[in-house]
Amino acid sequence: MLIYNIQGEMSSVKTDISTIQGEMSSVKTDISTIQEELSSVKIDVSNIKEELSEFKQEQRRLSKDIISSFGQYHDKLERYVDDRSEALNKRVYRLESEMEKILRK
Template identity: 30%
Template sequence: MSNELKDMLHSVLKEELNPINQRLDGIDKRLGKMDERFNEVDKRLDRLEADVKDVKKGQEQLQKNIIESMGQFTDNITEYVDDKTAALNQRVYTVETEIQRLYRQSS
């Protein structure tokens, strides 16, 4: 083939392929933007997963704290009741002793 024919063929191919190349460039840009968006979505999902893990840990700790607090409250109530019961028993003993003393005096 002659140079002229080669140049003409090259020119025709270039003209025909140019719109295809432009379309492919546009597709590449859109794919690039989609990749960026997917990367952002992945980052957001990672943050959400980390937040969910933190919430679960916090919930577990809260449950432990509630159970521990309930145990402490129960212990405090029991101790208070025991103290009041002991004081009341002492008063009853004192009254019974006094009644027995008075009974003996009157007999």
């Protein structure tokens, strides 16, 4: 009878061990899936970092280009205003000279 009790207990223990092994197998599968997904997330984060770095470089380049363009535009505008002012000053000088000639007569 004691042997039957021990055999019954052993059978129960074997069943429990089989159940635990099945659950462990399921846990291992879940962990493997999580690791694969984590690996995918790491790759995605790496790609995002790379694209962000490229974006920042492009932003710096565009900022430099915009500043350069504004500088060129300013220089052209300044030359235009200077040329127009010089032409206007010449006209005023001629008019003043003519007026002086007329007033002297």
